[in-house]
Amino acid sequence: MKQQLHIVCLDVPFPADYGGAIDMMNRIILFKQLGTAIHLHYFSYNDRGMPNELNQYCESISVYERKKFTTGYFFDKQPYIVSSRINEELITNLNKDNHPILLEGIHCTGILPYINRSNRRIVVRMHNDESIYYKELARATGSIKQKIFFNRESRLLKKYADTLPGDCLYACVSEKDIQVLQQDHRITNTAFIPTFPTWQEVNCPEGMGSICLYHGNLSVPENEEAAMWLLCRVFSKVRMPFVIAGKKPGRRLLKAAELCQHTCLIANPSESELNDLIRKAHIHVLPCFNKNITGIRLKLLHALFEGRHCVVNTPMVAGTGLEEACHIAGNSNGFASIIAQLYHQPFAEEEIKLRKRLLGNTYSNEKNTRQLIEWLW
Template sequence: MSKHLHIICLDVPWPADYGGAIDMMERIREFHKAGVLIHLHYFSYNERGNPNELNQFCHIIHVYDRVPPSKGFSLKVPYIVSSRINGELITRLNEDNHPILVEGIHCSGILPHINLSSRKVVVRMHNEESLYYRELARAENSLVKKMYFLNESRLLKNYSQHLPDECVYACVTDKDREAFINDYHLPNVELLPTFPAWTQVNSEEGQGSFCLYHGNLSVPENEEAAIWLLCKVFTKVRVHFIIAGKKPSKRLIKAAELCDHTCLVADPSESEMSDLVRKAHINVLPCFNKNSTGIRLKLLHALFEGRHCVVNDPIVAGTHLEDACHISDTANGFASIISQLYYQPFAEEEIRLRTHLLKQYDNTANTRRLMKWLW
């Protein structure tokens, strides 16, 4: 008999062009490959639309509008949760007893309306969201947005204290798993590594001709990292430097224009971005979150497809990938490592090391683990 599964996504998972979407979309692919009939539910609230590409993987698809701030604001429930509590979704879920995969704490507001004593439910925790929103507030320049992020962080911390014990909570890193066990006292917390789009190490040996920073440049923490590299690192080491990503601000574009050895590639396609990662000699990926949570998919992209990778501690904390990276927490340290690596060919032994360390990101094996919690 065929297995049926409800998957509730916080956002449309296609196109898989940012970390959370990649993680969700690759799970959908794997369940489809395993013969599971997917009842996909997702919230559509931005320019991503309702893509037909999802039809080939899903038995049925339901789309819901996210509640606007004027109606979804709550003094007790985080807006990312309250805006996704949908009566139509709850009614559909209660029409059968199929297991449910809830993508993100964002979609967990429906749980009090489900009979959890007779139903298998797994909640995929993409981050420890109260920490994540606190870091968004720290990096944000707009006072209004900063206050919103701080309030969401406060509400998320309180909300997470009251998550139901009956569900399994699947965390991306050991660090996040420990937080949900120790800080929120949840009894069923498991480690389930992120699902990358890359399945084997394709890094090329030899020499590239530039350094690369890539990410969604509209995210404040990514803009902060790019400007730090421009102002603090690549003023000390004058090699070709490319910044690539979505929606760069006028501030970042102007900063890049002032550096004559720097090029900014705005809104590259997926294939263009992959080409840049592969051709770079050094992928430079600092992260300034004081309290790291989740994992950055751009780090995995660089390790699966790129050559040398220079990072700081926050981006690799809890990933067990430290040995595959060159690590420094200062601008002088970054500049020194880049100077040493820039003329050092990328070698076969480093590819072998990455192949070993990245075995934990086996999507098929991790899907089998997830299925044991659902059936």
């Protein structure tokens, strides 16, 4: 008889077109491949719909509405990303049996006080330290309303983490996030499970590419900030062909890209279009301006698995163990200087071997799913 597993997702995991969805969807695929019967639960609250593609991986699928934001939020002691996902129907469905549960993100943990946890294993997949993540969103946004909301969420998330029950296992994406849970919130039942990338083998093209590339979800303030910084501070100094690619770019970024003759902005590329750009690129330019580091950036892994040269700053690679595979710059002049040097330097076989050694089997989705199975049963 198949092992039965409840997976509760904070969002629709398909299409896997941003970091969190990629992480969740690849876990679902591997659980299915390894013979687990999945009872999927997710919240539908945006334009991602209810995709039929999920049916092939799941025994059952339940969809729930996320509570809408109201002004009453400002009297709530729980963070909105948590309180808006406390759903009575979800709680009832999970309490109908005693199958193990995988909760995706701290977002879904508000139901834990209402779930029968006796003789039942529950793993919480911590996508990152959300308190730090929201603090950085507040820093990066130019909207006063968003800044107020993000800062409040950050404060509430830090307090909320102190209330997480100790009888669940918290599977973190980085050792740094484990330290925060253990030292700041006194949660000892933690473990490391890296992110689940789509790319499972290093498949970098040797030789020369033709463009410099920055890619990311451009609707996220920190990614828009990075793209604007590259336009104004780096590619104003080096006249190399520069492509920015990503979802939902804002007007400010679109206008800035139009003013740069050697820059092209590709909005909302398909998965195949983005993969093609990554393989055509000669240099991946990936700065990160978060002062506080949490999680790992999937765009960095994508570039390392399938691209050529990577130029980053310290926050992008801090704590990843991947520093050796990247060229690290400290400021805009450093980025410009390294780009100028690398643009005429072929990407060699030795660098591909280095990436294979560093990435190794750390990001093996099958190995890491088998580890989750050991914890869940």
